[in-house]
Amino acid sequence: MKGLRIAGLALALAVPAVPCVAAESVNLILNWTPTADHSPFYYAKSQGWYEKAGIDLTIEVGKGSGVSSLKVGSGGSPFGIADLATMLVAKSKGADVVALMSIYANTGQTFYWLKSYGVNGPKDFPNHKIGNPPGDASRVMWPAFAKAAGIAPDSVNFVNVGPTAKIAALKSHTVDIISDFYNEHDLKVIEFGADLGYVNWKDIGLNPYGNSLIVNGAYLAKNPKLVEEFVKISQKAYAACVADVAPCLKALLDQASGLDKENQQRQWERIKFLMTDEFTTTKALGWIDAERMKKDYELVQTYLGMEKPFDVNSAFSVKMLDTSIKMDASKVKK
Numbered sequence: 001m002k003g004l005r006i007a008g009l010a011l012a013l014a015v016p017a018v019p020c021v022a023a024e025s026v027n028l029i030l031n032w033t034p035t036a037d038h039s040p041f042y043y044a045k046s047q048g049w050y051e052k053a054g055i056d057l058t059i060e061v062g063k064g065s066g067v068s069s070l071k072v073g074s075g076g077s078p079f080g081i082a083d084l085a086t087m088l089v090a091k092s093k094g095a096d097v098v099a100l101m102s103i104y105a106n107t108g109q110t111f112y113w114l115k116s117y118g119v120n121g122p123k124d125f126p127n128h129k130i131g132n133p134p135g136d137a138s139r140v141m142w143p144a145f146a147k148a149a150g151i152a153p154d155s156v157n158f159v160n161v162g163p164t165a166k167i168a169a170l171k172s173h174t175v176d177i178i179s180d181f182y183n184e185h186d187l188k189v190i191e192f193g194a195d196l197g198y199v200n201w202k203d204i205g206l207n208p209y210g211n212s213l214i215v216n217g218a219y220l221a222k223n224p225k226l227v228e229e230f231v232k233i234s235q236k237a238y239a240a241c242v243a244d245v246a247p248c249l250k251a252l253l254d255q256a257s258g259l260d261k262e263n264q265q266r267q268w269e270r271i272k273f274l275m276t277d278e279f280t281t282t283k284a285l286g287w288i289d290a291e292r293m294k295k296d297y298e299l300v301q302t303y304l305g306m307e308k309p310f311d312v313n314s315a316f317s318v319k320m321l322d323t324s325i326k327m328d329a330s331k332v333k334k
Helices: 004-012 036-046 065-073 084-092 142-149 162-173 182-195 217-220 226-245 246-255 263-274 290-303
Strands: 024-029 055-060 079-083 097-102 108-115 129-132 157-160 179-183 196-200 211-214
Touching: 024 065, 024 142, 024 226, 036 055, 036 226, 036 246, 036 263, 055 226, 065 079, 065 097, 065 162, 065 211, 079 084, 084 211, 084 290, 097 217, 097 226, 108 162, 108 182, 129 162, 142 290, 162 179, 162 182, 179 182, 182 196, 182 263, 211 217, 211 226, 217 226, 226 246, 226 263, 246 263
Parallel strands: 024 055, 024 079, 129 157, 129 179
Antiparallel strands: 079 211, 097 211, 108 179, 108 196
């Protein structure tokens, strides 16, 4: 009898009391190829945080915020990363999308120039050539920038320059000014040194939300608990990477080829600046403010157009965020 009791106890310990539940397959489509700003997702996945929450996460390389907004909006991917202005345009065209967490609380849009070309600020932009790709957000939103800077919208000439050719175009004087994202700032500093001039759109009073975590609306309604878990884990991961980015970049570099570690480290320093505002430091990391969203909606409606207007409050939610997790401003240097 004693032997049977021991065998029975061993069997009881070997068999889980609760049956294992298969993890839910979840896709996250990025806004572009993986870089430092995506490293928290790779870090959280490598640590098994999503898996522990019953989420089997696949991270899909993106091809722009327009593509990710439409794929999430059509239900092709439950989650995605997209520039919020682009997402708002997609929503006006029928995409079922909701923003849950800001990554870039500040706009990454920045203009760069060389002082030796006779440009010292936006007031000197007239009669100069600006290089960027056709359809680039900074070109589309140029009238808003020009108005804020106090210059005529038609006072500059735009030249088609591909994303990877911007620095070369500026260096060869093919153009006088280029647009680029602030997280790539250090590449220009290294190339041009003290001759480099720049202005972030925030500096002239234009600060729409940038890249953010978005979700399909129907998926959110059907899976609120899973979505909340996903948001809070991602939020926790971003906070962990702000505290120490080394393991996060390791997780990124282990999965994404062709990235330079030092460049990604420099990018992350700029990304922390883009993550930081009065709301992410006091409300919650990733917070989206209703008044700012209203202004973003009006800006997009004016310069990009809304096919079918909608209530901007339906385009975002902060209910999933953990308000105990805040952006640590002490870790940020501009």
